[in-house]
Amino acid sequence: MTDHLGNHIDISVTPKRIISLVPSQTELLYDLGLEESIVGITKFCVHPFHFKSTKQVVGGTKNIKIEKIKQLNPDIILCNKEENTPEIVAACQEICQVHVSDIVTIQDCLDLINDYGVIFKKSTNAQRISDKIRFHLNNFETFIKAEKVLKVAYFIWREPWMVAANNTFINHLLELNKYQNIYANLERYPEIELKKIRLQGDPEIVFLSSEPYPFKDEHAFEIGRKTHHAKTVFVDGEYFSWYGSRLIKAFDYFIELRKRLRTISN
Known part of the structure; x- marks a missing residue:
């Protein structure tokens, strides 16, 4: 398969050692049931909270510690076009295969969830997360019409x-x-x-x-x-900028925000 930038990803063998350089994607991996496979995260990967003490921090999203990444011997490194620089992606590609996401729409999010389901053999969990997002999105679209x-x-x-x-x-x-x-x-x-x-x-x-x-x-x-x-x-910037499973909670937040704005405007 290919990532969002067209880079080839070999999924003939399921990656077992994952490094995530994107906070929202780290949370998605956890919700997909991949906690045991995650070996490295960034200092900004704050969800789930316990990862800070159980996972190896390999730097930030724009400034990675390449030697730490090498020592973790990853099978795949997960990046994002916006969060990580082209130089970081290139450096990671020297170590192992890299999947780069490019997220602008909710459909892009759903495509990413599906990609991870395929890559990590978690398609059932991926479908469950996507179904929840669509359910909450449908409810929100009904609400926002008025x-x-x-x-x-x-x-x-x-x-x-x-x-x-x-x-x-x-x-x-x-x-x-x-x-x-x-x-x-x-x-x-x-x-x-x-x-x-x-x-x-x-x-x-x-x-x-x-x-x-x-x-x-x-x-x-x-x-x-x-x-x-x-x-x-x-x-809350997480609800406006984090994609993946965070969207399940985002639409309820958007509804409450609208209700709060009504009060402010009156």
């Missing part, structure tokens, strides 16, 4: 100020939630000038994500001075 469109900006970083824009999984989920992203005309994660936010689209809601930047109240106040009437809301 909600109005809100103009939003979704911030991910400060100094420089950065937002989620077009061709990202975050923007895909914003659209699904009927949030009109004022930066959707830009690509990926652009740096923006905060003083021009009203000229860009004058959002009704500004989302401050819990990751990767730890936004605080003073940052919300700083943004508020530039937007005037916009409401600034802290949101």
Whole structure:
């Protein structure tokens, strides 16, 4: 089979020693029942919590410890086009085969779950996870029909100020939630000038994500001075940016967030 970038993956022998360099994919592996096969993770792989003490940490998503990875003798290393650099992927390919995901839509997520089910001989578990995601998605789509469109900006970083824009999984989920992203005309994660936010689209809601930047109240106040009437809301970034099995919980979170926004707006 091939990964999302077209790289060949040999599945004639099921990989038994897995290194995951992507937090959301680590959680997915656990939910697929592959805990015993995971030998290496990143320092950002916080779910499940006990992995920090039971698995070998091989660095971050952008800065790996290649010698640690070699010592773990992996059969396969799991990467992501957005999370890991091309240099990291190339270095890992010198050690063993590498699967690189590229996630922009929910369908991409479902395809990845299916891929892992095939690669690791966990197709039944993969189908169960996919079915749960589809079930919660269907319920959410029924709920969101009655909600109005809100103009939003979704911030991910400060100094420089950065937002989620077009061709990202975050923007895909914003659209699904009927949030009109004022930066959707830009690509990926652009740096923006905060003083021009009203000229860009004058959002009704500004989302401050819990990751990767730890936004605080003073940052919300700083943004508020530039937007005037916009409401600034802290949101759980895992639900807007983690794919895989995290989506099972995400749609209930989105419903509760919408209900909270109704209260804020009134």
